[in-house]
Amino acid sequence: MTTYIIRRVIQSMLVLVMVTMIVFLVMRLLPGDPIYMLITEDDLIQSSEEKIAALRHEFGLDKPIPVQYINWFSAAVCGDLGVSIIHRGKVAKEIIGRLPITLHIGLLAFIISIVVGIPLGVVSAVRRGRWLDTGVTLLANLGITIPVFWLGILMIYFFALYLGILPVQGYTSPFEDFWMSTRKIIMPVFCLSVFPIASAARQTRSSMLEIMRQDYIRTAWAKGLRERLIIVRHALKNALIPVVTLKGLMFRNIIGGSVLVETVFNIPGMGRLAVDGVISHDYAIVQGIVLLIATVVLVVNLVVDLSYGWLDPRIRYG
């Protein structure tokens, strides 16, 4: 087990290095010099070539790419993710301020998608073919077809403007004002969790249907067990195995979805920072965020893999 974790951690680190290399290279392949971006974005400032050269040197962009990478990487290992070209601020500081926000919303959506999606799928599978199943299936299928930003703005107009029961936008830290914070994140969390709920429900349903056909379920029936016990004790744990895989993969897309949701609800999270960073070619920001997101995703994946062990004793970590 320990060996397995150590191996997985090493593997994950290799993946991380690969991720940073990919991003580093891709970002530098982007057409357009970030220094020029700085000038263009601020339309009314003209910088001389000399000033541009000075800036380029300041950010270390005049060195060959491998050298830049090594410099960045060795600093990143020590927790220094460099300086944003556009903001001129420390990237690490910037991200640290925003990561909790994205995680707050993302994790809530993730948890809700599990807490709501899986029972929906189970109920739907157990009542296969009935109206409840039809309803859940229909909703689940609608849920994976709605563009997130669209849903977001519809919700704003309905709940915030028409009913006036929720604030339009923004984010408040739960430590600052828990009630306000909760009111503000209801809509973004809902938007973000619609797709994962729907996909979890779908996956759970089909996985449950599959499991309910297994021999050991028949054995359980033959023992005279109650239906609820069979579902909860015998079927659910088995059915969760593929769902957990899906959820592991889903997490990164929840983070991805936050890019859209944060824009609509004006939440100062990492998603927006990332998009702005990409669009304005802010190397350091994008590298930092990707590194962080990748780390979070890999940690979640590791947790998912370890939870297999809990779900499925057949898996041995050796």
Place this chain on the structure above:
Amino acid sequence: MQRTDMTETPLHASEFRRIMKVLFSRGVVVFGIVVILALFVTAIFAPWIAPYDPYKLDLNQTLVQPCKEHLLGTDALGRDTLSRIIFGTRTSLMVGVVAVCIAASVGMTMGLIAGYFGRWVHAIIMRFIDALMAFPVILLALVIAVLLGGGLRNVMIALGIGLLPAYARLMCGQVLSVKENDYFLAGRAMGAGNLRIMFRHVVPNCFPPLIVLITMMMGLTILAEAGLSFLGIGIEPPGAAWGAMVNDGYQYLLTHPILSFAPGFAIMLVVFSFNMVGDGLRDALDPRLRGVL
């Protein structure tokens, strides 16, 4: 031994017919198939179906609400929304099909090589896939779209790369499971070459779940295009793609909701249809479900 054994009759009817029968046994699946077929027909015959030229501006007739002349109204440049949606079928389907083709072909090749050769080849390719999988799809597509610049072609490539890991992983898993089969061993036992085993035995047997994935992804890709458009990196005007139309119409949501509702509804319909067909295909192609349905 010249006697041939003709008394034995095959247990099953033709596989194809069985698949078709399962596929067409559920209403929603049929609905999905009909919608998708209708879309392809619309895409092909767009110029004949559309009431107006979708690119023709009429700055005197901007933002017309739905009426007899313009069933779905006109947009900010006076172009007929219905015609644009009809022509948008082409672009959106193309985005879906091409992006998925890119993702499927590259991803499956990587998965095939990784799964087939195993060992360090597997390790390297799958770590690379893991690295890609550590990005959120939309961010990955965004970076690539910015890298390549906007535009239809580049959006398709970006989405293709973004969706590629799913195929690689599924394919790799499939190959590994096919390798467990005796017919794989049979190929090795008769001394068939790697390429022969790969393309005669492995690839064809990996397909069923991949077909399902391809179908489902088709819808998701169209959805993802809408997301990219929202972030400002999408199909360039004057091209009419639904995602871009939803986004263009977004700023008129209050006064002219039809501008974003109509293409939004089209997206939902297509995604729904592709998912239903995907579900149906899964039921039809999954051997474990054989005889049950």
Place this chain on the structure above:
Amino acid sequence: MPVLLEVKNLKTYFKVYHGLVKAVDDISYHIKKKEIVGLVGESGCGKSVSQLSVLQLIPTPPGEIVAGQIIFEGQDLLQFEANGDEMRSIRGGGIAMVFQEPMTSLNPVLTIGRQLTEGLELHLGMDVNEARNRAIELLSMVGIPDADKRIDDYPHQFSGGMRQRVMIAMALSCNPKIIIADEPTTALDVTTQAQLLELMTDLVSRFNASLVIVTHNLGVIARYAQRLYVMYAGRIVESGTAKEIFGNPRHPYTIALLNCVPRLDEEEGRKLVPIEGMPPNLLNMPITCAFKPRCPYHIERCGQDPWPDLKLIEGQHYVRCYVET
């Protein structure tokens, strides 16, 4: 000896997309107290379905028990709702089952102990400790060494034979009156097979229970069963005591079955006589004798008239055939 279970005119049909599969079509049989009964037939002849029907374990849909009576201790089990309380108390408590595939019949994510004790808690009302102790006892009874340790293991940590022992322990746990063993040893090696059958017959007699062995292996029946039913295409074609049938097989199918398997005691140079063709597809069956296409003895009438009823030959020996062999 009193009849414990009597199945009368049971019909179980499956609706599949091709049409109607009459998996079990009007069979009647009975099991007496402390008796070992064999049920023989090829795969797909309906022998498993007929047993699952007794406990209403047929997946519905597509399956459905269309008609018949299953009388167990004076009650018609078919009057009970499929997953209702009465039926559930019979399952495991009155009639227990051992399934064919030891590899898939145990839940992979629950410990052996958990799977054993839940029946004890349910049917015998034991508390957790009692149930656990009883489970350990049962496990050692079925020959699992270190039962007190292995009770916390998961099924994948057991070999196939061991798992089937666990299944037997599970079946015996609530002192059922009848144990139905559905191809209990097919997937196992000969030596393990012998071990398990010995164990089962031994335990059944100790528990004063009856045993139904469902199998395609005539040798197993010959060795252990007192009476047997031969099934073909969803119907019983021959029944009687083992000695009656093996000593004087009357149905062409039974004869063919005996002739087509290699035997350990066969003479040098014996040629096997295969049964031509293949087992019938139960879909949309004709009303005529289903064995007719493969039957070397068939006469004209076989292709025209419906299957005859079972006919008494001698003692308890019944045959369903027009041909006098």
Place this chain on the structure above:
Amino acid sequence: MKSPSRNGKIVEVDDLKMYFPVTRGLLRHKVADVKAVDGVSFHIKRGETLGLVGESGSGKTTVGRCIMRLYQPTSGHIIFEGQDISQLSEHQMRPLRSRMSLIFQDPYGSLDPRQSAGSIVGEPLKVFHLANSRQEYRERVEELFRIVGLDPSMMDRVPHEFSGGQRQRIGVARALASNASLLICDEPISALDVSIQAQIINLLEELQERLKRLTYLFIAHDLSVVRHISDRIAVMYLGRIVEVTDRKTLYENPLHPYTKSLLSAVPVADPFLEEKRKRIILKGEIPSPLTPPSGCNFHPRCPMAISKCKKEVPPLRDTGGGHEVSCIRV
């Protein structure tokens, strides 16, 4: 095919060992071996059928696959038609592969479900370039279909359109396609319906009669089937051969206690006989090949084991007339 063969032996296996390493730990270092085959020696004469019996886990399938060189044996020699193939590279093996074929247990898993029956059977022809034209190819495939008793008009169907018995016939036809002289039949009938098993057994027997050079290594766990089809029988237990002899001797005069118990475990479809038979029921289960018992690895289950059995590995010795046994108590 003219190839040098010693004393008419088509295959000679000499002290074959096949160990599969078990790795653990961070660096995946080897901690143990699964001794699937542990020093097996036997031979098969041209045109005969050697039955290889044993419980699952005894290593019989591994022996077959080693001969096919699907595995690289850990040590020992495999002499096929006079050539030691145990160390040949895959490339060097290729020409030899046309002369040996494998028939699998599972008629469902061993046929590529996406290929037509015709192309499954014809594939060896393509791989070994045995057909010079499409016409010749087609004729050859049709002939193979007829040989195994299938209607050539069914060539274009895919495997699942065939019944289990028919599928196994396709498997046999594929094995015959390359004019193989050695057929390794790995439990070819155990997955079939009882009524179909006889068809395949008879087919294999008839083929051997018709094509004189055909040699079988028939792997099975069912003694009655093996006895029916084999000329000689080797009994395996936990990676080793414990007894080899002709079938008549084996049935009438089994020497090894394991063989005896194996024979007694098989029930006979005769209740009168069964009443009288003595049953030797073995205790326990076959041990794991990862940690085989010391000495004679059958000793923990052997009813006649003595303390010496725990220490000495009994050699396979000839008790006369080619009846070889590895037991010190015989």
Place this chain on the structure above:
Amino acid sequence: MKGKWFSVGSIGCLVLLIVALLLVGGYPAHSQDKPQYGGILRVVEGAGPRGCIGWPANAVGNDALGMKPCIEYLVNQDNMNKILPCLATDWKVARDRKSITFTLRKGVKFHDGSDFNAEVARFNLQAVKDAKASGTASWTSVEVVDDYTVRINLSEYNNNLLARLSGSPGAMVSKEAVEKNGIEWAKLNPVGTGPFKFVSFQRDVVAKYTRNENYWDKGKPYLDGVELHFIKDPMTQQAVMRAGEAEVLGIGLGKMAADMKALGFKIISAPSGTVSLLPDSKNADSPFGNKKVREAVEYAIDREAIVKGKGYGFLKAAYQLPPSNSMAYDPNFKGRQYDPEKAKKLLTETGYPNGFATKIIPMSFDVDRDVMVALQSYLGEVGIKVDLDFVDYGRYSEYRRKGWHNALLCQPIAVFPNYNQTLDFYFSAKSPDFPSLARPAGFDELIQKSISTVEAKKRNIQNVLEKMFDETMVIPINEVGRGYAVQNYVHDTGHLEWGSWTNWTPDRAWMSK
């Protein structure tokens, strides 16, 4: 289904709002001339400062937004290029035009309590000069004359210099605070003399300011505080205003402004520049090298139709470079009106009877895509096949700096109150931008002449513009502008009245609610 409740909802909202507006409308906003005290003014902008709101030397672009409520400049400038006193009460340009001397306001204190004096002013100006901020190239040195007099020495005078000091180069922050806490701290902690004190700043979210009780202009400000909120999505911005969660919203002119107007908000608007096409007239192989082709392009475009379709009454067609609010604007100028026949004729004359293929390169985030599509369509009608190549900032700036080939670069030409600044910035020989744009002989001399007078002269500017028109150097399309939607109870914010859009009058703003 969704459509239904949605429209019911929006109609309901509209009705409610209209009723509310009618009620409010009963009290004419300007009838209450006397400002009221109190209230926090919440201003919504699409993009906020990047992160340097307290250190003028490094401040660029939107950073000025964050400085404005708390930091003051040496001078103010209005839209008609009039320089007004602020922290400098008076200034004099030396006769030799080699220096400007500023007399500073006395009795002004920074928020940290330190005094504003000549040394602090020198410190700030020197930092700006050291950072090579744009517009400081001609400063040779900054010197303290006495406690409240400071002088900037110049290598060369131009009439833009003073205007620059109404923006971040002229911003004054506390020297003491900077020296005590360091520049990194100062960047995010503005300590100025302004009417409001800085409270907090969260990038992309909000900046908060509270009333400065010791403001030098006694009696001001009226508000208790100011908050700048940054919301990117226009629909969300609109929702925030409708929900009453903000008082002022910065918008683009066009549909959004029309919507907000329809919803009953006050709209403040002003042109900010002219969207123009810059042809590749320098590269030899470009068809735009021929003046007649450039003219043809201009004749081919129906600017009135575009403005009618996309302007919603807020935009004007542009036939000359300066927008209608500029000092350089000539109301009698007609320009080249839409005449597709003439365009075709010109194309035929120049050897392109069937047109040619080219592209328009707009920056994808900064233009109205629909307008580009319209341009494409009009040019298509005279046979010029246009590809639209929307590019992001990075690629755009490469084009802008390094040149473009056979294409029309779409550039909004910004208007400065002193139009000389516009000309100098975009078109002078010193400008590093637009290398593919051919400048006719003698053109730069005209600019230099116009720039070097003590005061900007309209005639000189007109000379330059006439030359540009004759040569069809750039093709103006339409005016663009900024706007503010303002709640009716908000008064005197001064938005868009002061030189740069980032300048407004938080000190004078008040709310009647």
